[in-house]
Amino acid sequence: MLMSSNMSNNSAIKFNNVSKKFRKGQKLFLKEALVDLFRPKGKGDFWALKDVSFQINKGESVGIIGTNGSGKSTILKLIAGVLKPTQGKITVEGRISPLIELGAGFHPELTGRENIYLNGTILGLSKKEIEEKFAEIVEFSGLGDFIDTPIKHYSSGMYMRLGFSIAVHTNPDILIIDEILAVGDMAFQNKCFGKINQFKDQGVTIIFVSHSMEAVRNVCNKVLLIYDGRLILTGTSDKVITGYLESINTQTREDNKGLDKDDLRRGDGKAKIIDVRTEDKKGSKRNLFAEEIIRISFKVKFLEDATDPIFGIVIKTSDDKVAMTSNTHLLGIKTGNFKKGTEKIVSWEFKNYWDNGRYSISPAVAYKNGLNFYTWRENSAFFSVKKPYSTGSLLNFPHFINIK
Amino acid sequence: MVSRYRDLFIQLTLREIKAKYKQSLLGYAWVIIVPLVNLLVLSIVFSYFFKVSTDSIPYPIYLFVALVPWTFTANAITSATGSISANNSLITKVFLPREIFPLSAIAAKLVDLILTALILIIFLILFKVTFFPTLLFVPLIFLVQLMFTIGISFFFSATNAFFRDIENVLGVFLTLWLYLTPIIYSPQMIPPNLRFFLNFNPMAGIVNSYRDVILYGVLPSFEVFIPTVFISLLFLVAGYWYFKKRSWYFADVI
Known part of the structure; x- marks a missing residue:
């Protein structure tokens, strides 16, 4: 500094x-x-x-x-x-209080209480200052009695609440x-x-x-x-x-050219997303959809061993509004262990309920804790939707109108 | 500012200690089991098969007095070497004096040292070794050992941030070093024309000095101790300088 x-x-x-x-x-x-x-x-x-x-x-x-x-x-x-x-x-x-990557320096084996002292001193508080603010930090985090549980048992939400709570109390x-x-x-x-x-x-x-x-x-x-x-x-x-x-x-x-050119993306790079593509239900490559089924897939290559990673995508509209998020964690899927060098294809399949427009796909592979990323490729592929008529909103799905 | 980093240093050291304790079933028992097994194996091999002559001193004691400080230095170097890469998420995000990582890794190993030193004391009593007043010099020798350990750890940890090869080579290097240091054998067993080279190995001077003050009740000879102090100090200063210089680029590569 x-x-x-x-x-x-x-x-x-x-x-x-x-x-x-x-x-x-x-x-x-x-x-x-x-x-x-x-x-x-x-x-x-x-x-x-x-x-x-x-x-x-x-x-x-x-x-x-x-x-x-x-x-x-x-x-x-x-x-x-x-x-x-x-x-x-x-x-x-x-x-300076860096809120970059919450909980940097957290140790999973230590309790919430121990991690408050650890993280607090990392962010520049003295032990005395932490003692003074301790109750406040716990209160803000809303963790209550969990504060004496090792944080490896925390959910990603609890983990991040604790991290944020410490960081905002550093004045x-x-x-x-x-x-x-x-x-x-x-x-x-x-x-x-x-x-x-x-x-x-x-x-x-x-x-x-x-x-x-x-x-x-x-x-x-x-x-x-x-x-x-x-x-x-x-x-x-x-x-x-x-x-x-x-x-x-x-x-x-x-369009979707030059995907690998700019691989310096979020995440630590211990896994790589190689090929992001959109397909129809028969599996042929396709960028324009009118019909019902969209399949989005990406190939991921692990450069290190990985335990229970989370695979996810975010779909956004052209004005950067989130149209959909989905990941294996949300769906309660345990993904298992992957050895270094493994390649997998992860794909999503769903009905296309969106209205006309251009959509971007941001795929990501996150650590089990849901906070740190192996890789996260913002807007790495695009597709368009063209339906017989536009609703002028985000959604456009089959429905009936009855006149009696 | 100073108190801030003092608290951080304490917290990081506690993290190392607590994490080690919590992660394994036997926890800190390992700290005692490993050197005891080493001691047992080496004692059997070198007092029954190879018959290392240690005059009036029982071989296990002769060995253990040197093995305890050696184990500390070897473990501290190993732990410190990996400390920069192990803390990369912190180093690339928060501005902290980076020397705090190898230093806290070394400090955490002091707990191991204290535990093994207690076992050593029990052995000294069991083998009825006389306690000499020269024992008062142990802290001074330890200070020299600590300077040397910190100095060499600075070199290894800073280099390992750039070349992970260091981590892989370290085990072999330490084994080699163990055999080049009169720990399992006595310095008298080295041919006199080669003994000169021991001056370049501060660990030799350090373990010999420990033996002198603990087992023989004499002060270490000046021609051994002074070069050891000098080289250890040199390692500390040069290591710190090198570490500081390299530490500016840690976040660029890890």
């Missing part, structure tokens, strides 16, 4: 011509590194961020949006001080929220948004990253749009979100 005393009092975060270069691929084994020695220098490098400058003032709520792999997480990590910029200068003033000056509200029930989500609004009123600077444009609009008054490592649009939420949705629709025309 770079601190500077000579910055204007108003600025919380300032990026000055910041660029970040990564070596492509992770050379975790000596063999690969040796091979690399003989490669021309600079080859295989890629710029996750290129010449990004912006200033976020104290008390502002700023959203960062962009497709996966555009550089959003890199910006968050640079703000958090976890990464160092390759070029440029970053100035951050104030205590941050800058709160970083990265897609944390994707899981959890409605009631708790509302509670979280309530807490975020309370922080806003207290003048906490909020950095919010989400794929839900609705959430961004609710939380933020300013939005940064990142594309391919560059900051391409800054302004009010409405202006930037509209610009973003338009750019996505243009991109959609390139």
Whole structure:
């Protein structure tokens, strides 16, 4: 974390011509590194961020949006001080509470109580501060007596409630929220948004990253749009979100090509989604549907052993509204164990009740806890619906009209 | 700031200790069982078959006095080496001084050391070994050992963040190192013209010093102890410097 005393009092975060270069691929084994020695220098490098400058003032709520792999997480990590910029200068003033991946550092064998102390100190509280806030944290989480149960027995909702509860009790000056509200029930989500609004009123600077444009609009008054490592649009939420949705629709025309080109997506990459496709009920590939049955399938390859992963999809409309979510966890399906190297095809089959329009598919493979992802490929395939008539709404299903 | 990281250090150490205790049926009993089995096997092999001469000292005691500190260093290095990769979700998300991870991994192994040291004390009593006043120097030798252990752990853990090969090679390396250190044999068994090389192995100086003050009631010789202190300090300083330098790039690769 770079601190500077000579910055204007108003600025919380300032990026000055910041660029970040990564070596492509992770050379975790000596063999690969040796091979690399003989490669021309600079080859295989890629710029996750290129010449990004912006200033976020104290008390502002700023959203960062962009497709996966555009550089959003890199910006968050640079703000958090976890990464160092390759070029440029970053100035951050104030205590940062990173809400990135709730419960980072939780240990499944320890109880909720023990994990509050662990996670609290990780997020910068002293033991004394945690003792003072302990009752409040438990109260907010609503875990009650479960607080003395090892958290491996928690449901994903309980897990995330505990994580959020600890994080919001750290009294941050800058709160970083990265897609944390994707899981959890409605009631708790509302509670979280309530807490975020309370922080806003207290003048906490909020950095919010989400794929839900609705959430961004609710939380933020300013939005940064990142594309391919560059900051391409800054302004009010409405202006930037509209610009973003338009750019996505243009991109959609390139259709489902180049799926593997941009594999730097959410998740730790320990599984890979290879081929996302839509089919009719006979199994032939198809992108336009009028009739009843749609089949969506993807091929997943496990690069590490996996236990009970959750397979899921989110279908969204062209204006980024969720049309359907489904996963094996919701349906109560135990998926079993998969050895490293296994390839599986997961498919969904359902009646097409949607109205005319263009729909995107975001498949994901999540860990058993439902919080961390092996991989999550936002908008990785598209299909269209064309029916004899349009209802002008999301749904268009067979029904009868009786006149008696 | 300092108190903040002190509390974090304590919590991370407790996490290691508690998790180990909870995950297995016998829990901390393993900490005692493993060195005892080692002791038994090595004692049988080297006092009955190979007949290592240890003068008036019973071989099991001669061995155990060196095996206990060696086990601590070996386990601490192993645990610290994996600590960066094991905590990658934290390292890539929260800004923390990264040295806290290998340090807490080492600190958690202190519990094991205390338990095995208690067994050692029981053995010393059972074998009726005289308690010498030179025992007061044990903490000083341990300080040197700790400096060395931390220093070398910094090297391994930082390198392992970039090359996972280290984790795989470590076991072989430690076995080799065990046999290159006069732990199961006495330094007198090394040909005199080769003994010079022991100066480059701080663990040799450390276990010899423990034997001197615990079993023989004499102070370690200066020509052994001073190079050991010096090299250990060098490892600590250089290891920390190297770790700090590499730690800027941990989040880039893991």
